[in-house]
Amino acid sequence: MKFVKFIISLLAAAGLTYVLNRPLGAxxxxxxxxxxxxxxxxxxxxKLDLPPTDLQLEGVQNEVNVVFDDNRVxxxxxxxxxDVYFTQGYLMARDRLWQMEFYTLAAxxxxxxxxxxxxxxxxxxxxxxxxxxxxxxxYENGKTNKIFDEVLNAYSAGVxxxxxxxxxxxxxxxxxxxxxxxxxxxxxxxxxxMMNMRNVLNGGSDDFRMSNALSKYGMEVMKDLxxxxxxxxxxxxxxxxxxxxxxxxxxxxxxxxxxPMSVSESVAFxxxxxxxxxxxxxxxxxxxxxxxxxxxxxxxxxxxLTLPSIWYQMQLCTPTMNVYGACLPGAPGVVIGFxxxxxxxxxxxxxxxxxxxxxxxxxxxxxxxxxxxxWKPTTMRIEEFVVKGRPEALKDTVYSTHHGPIVYxxxxxxxxxxxxxxxxxxxxxAHEKEGTDLMAFYYLNRAKNYDDYRxxxxxxxxxxxxxxxxxxxxxxxxxxxxxxxxxxKEQGKFIMDxxxxxxxxxxxIPVEQNPTVKNPPRGFVSSANQFSADPTYPYYLGxxxxxxxxxxxxxxxxxxxxxxxxxxxxxxxxxxFNVEARRxxxxxxxxxxxxxxxxxxxxxxxLAKWNMKNDANEVGATIFERWVKELRYTVFEDExxxxxxxxxxxxxxxxxxxDMVVKEPTAKWFxxxxxxxxxxxxxxxxxxxxxxxxxxxxxxxxxMNAETWAWNKVKSTDINHLGRLPGFxxxxxxxxGGAGIVNATTELNGPSWRMVVQLDKGWPKAYGLxxxxxxxNPASPFYDNMIDKWAKGELNELLFMKSKDEKSSRISGTVxxxxx
Amino acid sequence: MNYIIILIVSAVAQYFLPWWxxxxxxxxIGAWKSETALGAYAAAAGAIATLWVGYxxxxxxxxxxxxxEKIGGLFSENIKFLKNLPxxxxxxTIMTIIGSQVAGLSATAGYHFRQLFK
Numbered sequence: 001m002k003f004v005k006f007i008i009s010l011l012a013a014a015g016l017t018y019v020l021n022r023p024l025g026a027x028x029x030x031x032x033x034x035x036x037x038x039x040x041x042x043x044x045x046x047k048l049d050l051p052p053t054d055l056q057l058e059g060v061q062n063e064v065n066v067v068f069d070d071n072r073v074x075x076x077x078x079x080x081x082x083d084v085y086f087t088q089g090y091l092m093a094r095d096r097l098w099q100m101e102f103y104t105l106a107a108x109x110x111x112x113x114x115x116x117x118x119x120x121x122x123x124x125x126x127x128x129x130x131x132x133x134x135x136x137x138x139y140e141n142g143k144t145n146k147i148f149d150e151v152l153n154a155y156s157a158g159v160x161x162x163x164x165x166x167x168x169x170x171x172x173x174x175x176x177x178x179x180x181x182x183x184x185x186x187x188x189x190x191x192x193x194m195m196n197m198r199n200v201l202n203g204g205s206d207d208f209r210m211s212n213a214l215s216k217y218g219m220e221v222m223k224d225l226x227x228x229x230x231x232x233x234x235x236x237x238x239x240x241x242x243x244x245x246x247x248x249x250x251x252x253x254x255x256x257x258x259x260p261m262s263v264s265e266s267v268a269f270x271x272x273x274x275x276x277x278x279x280x281x282x283x284x285x286x287x288x289x290x291x292x293x294x295x296x297x298x299x300x301x302x303x304x305l306t307l308p309s310i311w312y313q314m315q316l317c318t319p320t321m322n323v324y325g326a327c328l329p330g331a332p333g334v335v336i337g338f339x340x341x342x343x344x345x346x347x348x349x350x351x352x353x354x355x356x357x358x359x360x361x362x363x364x365x366x367x368x369x370x371x372x373x374x375w376k377p378t379t380m381r382i383e384e385f386v387v388k389g390r391p392e393a394l395k396d397t398v399y400s401t402h403h404g405p406i407v408y409x410x411x412x413x414x415x416x417x418x419x420x421x422x423x424x425x426x427x428x429x430a431h432e433k434e435g436t437d438l439m440a441f442y443y444l445n446r447a448k449n450y451d452d453y454r455x456x457x458x459x460x461x462x463x464x465x466x467x468x469x470x471x472x473x474x475x476x477x478x479x480x481x482x483x484x485x486x487x488x489k490e491q492g493k494f495i496m497d498x499x500x501x502x503x504x505x506x507x508x509i510p511v512e513q514n515p516t517v518k519n520p521p522r523g524f525v526s527s528a529n530q531f532s533a534d535p536t537y538p539y540y541l542g543x544x545x546x547x548x549x550x551x552x553x554x555x556x557x558x559x560x561x562x563x564x565x566x567x568x569x570x571x572x573x574x575x576x577f578n579v580e581a582r583r584x585x586x587x588x589x590x591x592x593x594x595x596x597x598x599x600x601x602x603x604x605x606x607l608a609k610w611n612m613k614n615d616a617n618e619v620g621a622t623i624f625e626r627w628v629k630e631l632r633y634t635v636f637e638d639e640x641x642x643x644x645x646x647x648x649x650x651x652x653x654x655x656x657x658x659d660m661v662v663k664e665p666t667a668k669w670f671x672x673x674x675x676x677x678x679x680x681x682x683x684x685x686x687x688x689x690x691x692x693x694x695x696x697x698x699x700x701x702x703x704m705n706a707e708t709w710a711w712n713k714v715k716s717t718d719i720n721h722l723g724r725l726p727g728f729x730x731x732x733x734x735x736x737g738g739a740g741i742v743n744a745t746t747e748l749n750g751p752s753w754r755m756v757v758q759l760d761k762g763w764p765k766a767y768g769l770x771x772x773x774x775x776x777n778p779a780s781p782f783y784d785n786m787i788d789k790w791a792k793g794e795l796n797e798l799l800f801m802k803s804k805d806e807k808s809s810r811i812s813g814t815v816x817x818x819x820x
Numbered sequence: 821m822n823y824i825i826i827l828i829v830s831a832v833a834q835y836f837l838p839w840w841x842x843x844x845x846x847x848x849i850g851a852w853k854s855e856t857a858l859g860a861y862a863a864a865a866g867a868i869a870t871l872w873v874g875y876x877x878x879x880x881x882x883x884x885x886x887x888x889e890k891i892g893g894l895f896s897e898n899i900k901f902l903k904n905l906p907x908x909x910x911x912x913t914i915m916t917i918i919g920s921q922v923a924g925l926s927a928t929a930g931y932h933f934r935q936l937f938k
Contacts, residue, residue: 002932002935002936003936005932005935006929006932006933006935006936009857009925009928009929009931009932010929010932010933012925012928012929013843013847013922013925013926013928013929014843014929016921016922016925017840017843017922017926020840020918020922021838021839021840026898030914030918031839031840031918031922032838032839034911034914034915034918034919035834035839035872035915035918035919036872036875036876036879036915037834037835037839037875038834038838038839039839040887040888040891041875041876041879041880041887041888042879043887044879044880044882044883044886044887044888045883045887168838173887173891177891177894725894726893726894726897726898727889727890727891727892727893727894727896727897728890728893728894778886778887778890779883779886779887779890780886781886
């Protein structure tokens with residue numbers, strides 16, 4: 001009896017302890033998670049949470065001083081390059097370790113290892129895209145550059161020094177909740193982080209949607225509806241700028257510019273669409289336009305907004321460098337910022353750098369493919385997937401042609417059972433192993449003048465960016481920069497023929513012939529992801545860039561601006577004027593008010609009175625944005641279905657549609673082909689879509705009212721947690737803006753960092769913030785402390801220190817790091 | 821007395837060792853000194869409940885309760901009934917149950933182990 005009692009009580013105690021110490025499905029080990037000695041309670045931070053004032057670390061060579069300001073920004077003062085990057089790695093890991101590793105797991109297709117099955121499809125996709133493979137090659141190739149290798153290794157050592165002294169109780173709370181441990185950092189992982197940026201900014205394509213449309217409508221229609229240059233463009237390099245170079249010869253387009261498609265061969269792979277709303281703004285006004293007589297530069301890169309934020313502010317100072325700005329967690333150096341003499345910023349170049357080739361295999365083994373009149377061998381790579389909760393690793397075979405990897409989704413794998421299997425190979429600039437992007441930032445961080453800027457840019461490969469620049473020698477410049485494929489006109493607009501050598505990429509545009517302009521007569525430079533240059537530029541860069549509205553607005557305001565100040569540029573960053581409404585709303589309203597019953601509609605009256613600004617409280621913006629969406633859907637979904645899963649297509653641009661509304665009101669595209677025996681006119685679709693918009697808004701929000709229909713309520717910007725952990729993000733942030741608005745804040749995307757720098761002969765004055773906070777810890781007051789100010793469009797003055805001993809009331813703590 | 825010993829020993833031990841060290845400690849003390857099964861259970865459960873609640877209260881107030889709110893938000897997205905409960909008391913209760921049951925049951929097992937040799 002005694003024995004039975006013992007066994008039962010022992011089993012109960014041991015069983016409970018065991019169960020609580022193990023993850024159960026998605027639920028982490030509860031005992032450990034709830035224990036106040038180890039679990040989430042330990043992640044509760046109070047106030048600043050700075051490192052100890054006297055910190056001894058293995059790996060620093062000399063004393064390093066770190067000053068933290070009241071926004072918890074570290075200002076690092078080191079005696080050499082090694083120590084500054086080591087400390088940057090250490091401090092970033094301290095604040096953002098989980099986030100840094102998350103990016104690398106995503107880029108290398110390893111998320112399923114930590115979150116299980118639900119990330120498997122995404123992982124398969126990332127592996128097929130070959131980012132991990134490319135990252136390895138980029139590092140192998142880049143490390144022959146001694147500085148590059150030293151910087152990456154010093155940074156890595158700093159991260160690892162932090163990781164090594166971590167115990168479970170100090171792990172970022174996401175590790176505890178999801179239930180895994182950080183791995184060692186390495187230079188390869190920094191490159192993976194950069195791959196992530198290449199994917200976000202250059203990883204979309206419309207090729208297969210365009211090919212679907214081409215095979216249905218033919219080339220004439222495609223030329224008409226999908227032109228290579230929009231009618232309303234305001235390009236980055238001002239029209240009329242001379243091209244000071246002799247262009248290299250560009251091959252003529254072959255007779256057939258697309259792959260021979262037939263319906264059975266139509267593709268349905270999961271490549272995300274080219275996404276122009278992930279855009280950005282930057283500009284610089286020259287001295288003659290500024291109040292100070294010296295340039296002022298502004299930049300706001302638009303990305304998906306997350307917590308922790310994609311940016312981390314730092315000042316990095318050595319005897320040969322003193323730079324401040326926004327850094328990417330996981331990468332050394334400052335990406336967007338300024339020093340004593342210069343400031344620079346970036347926006348994405350929307351050129352077409354991801355193309356697809358139709359591949360004809362010899363047989364189902366996919367060992368050979370047809371190219372230039374002969375069978376050519378493919379290369380094969382086996383990808384292994386460790387999946388949390390699965391006893392065995394999964395395998396996937398990826399074949400590559402000389403173009404790049406064969407990418408297709410599971411559904412279209414069935415195509416390969418046919419006698420002549422067809423696949424699609426991807427040619428993507430992100431696979432380029434040449435060049436060392438980070439060195440461009442390394443040299444920009446140290447740049448003193450325009451020549452240093454031009455030299456720094458030559459190191460940069462991808463994702464191509466519009467590098468805006470200003471110096472205190474009164475120079476301003478902008479350069480759409482990166483490795484840009486040398487293409488014949490319209491190359492890669494459609495899926496190409498993988499057997500035809502003429503369809504291969506034909507080399508590169510010489511980097512010094514990338515579009516650029518210095519001190520243009522108009523007195524300012526700017527970019528908003530629009531076309532880099534007008535058609536006089538001798539090279540073809542792509543047929544589709546971001547819509548022009550932001551660029552038009554920025555350029556017209558800068559054109560008029562005199563005696564510009566930091567505040568006038570800050571206000572331009574927050575400009576909510578709707579250029580599209582100015583162009584088309586009067587036309588649409590005229591169509592509506594032909595029918596007097598419409599003019600009594602309260603929604604019509606609201607629109608008629610609307611100031612054409614997407615301000616937070618405007619109901620007009622809500623109706624207009626919805627209406628445009630609805631109208632596009634009504635006009636084009638019948639002919640160019642975006643939602644058709646089998647043969648998705650893409651709508652003609654908004655600009656092309658407005659041209660049609662104004663200049664070709666009888667175009668056949670206004671007719672809805674799915675209504676038999678009825679011919680819809682422009683008037684019909686305008687009225688229909690207006691009614692549908694009001695109906696759907698009413699259904700969702702109730703009868704029209706200034707409160708519930710306010711634009712910010714409908715747009716509702718959310719900043720979610722990077723790992724989508726509920727409760728760790730911030731929802732329904734009150735602000736205006738929109739996709740084609742200078743203040744490009746949408747549901748999930750927006751200005752991820754806003755910066756304005758006023759250059760000075762003495763010492764620059766700079767302002768900036770991002771919608772998040774320096775700490776990656778959700779329990780820290782510095783996790784999301786900048787969001788409210790950001791939503792209001794305000795900026796923080798940035799503390800740019802001359803030396804570690806500089807006095808300032810904004811200093812909240814100092815740390816001395818010495819050799820252990 | 822057992823209550824005090826478990827409280828002190830496990831406070832020190834948990835600084836260096838994983839959370840489940842409370843189980844062997846409670847077992848050992850239960851085997852060593854307990855008079856009755858219920859006494860063993862109560863002392864251990866009470867000691868860990870006191871220790872955990874005390875320490876968590878300290879950490880929570882230093883953080884002004886932000887962490888527990890976030891974790892509460894996370895759990896209640898997945899376990900719906902939690903949505904209707906106040907976060908902080910609920911999470912203190914869950915924590916107390918986990919700690920006290922592991923310790924209490926272990927101490928009881930320790931007591932019964934001792935009985936085998938009497």
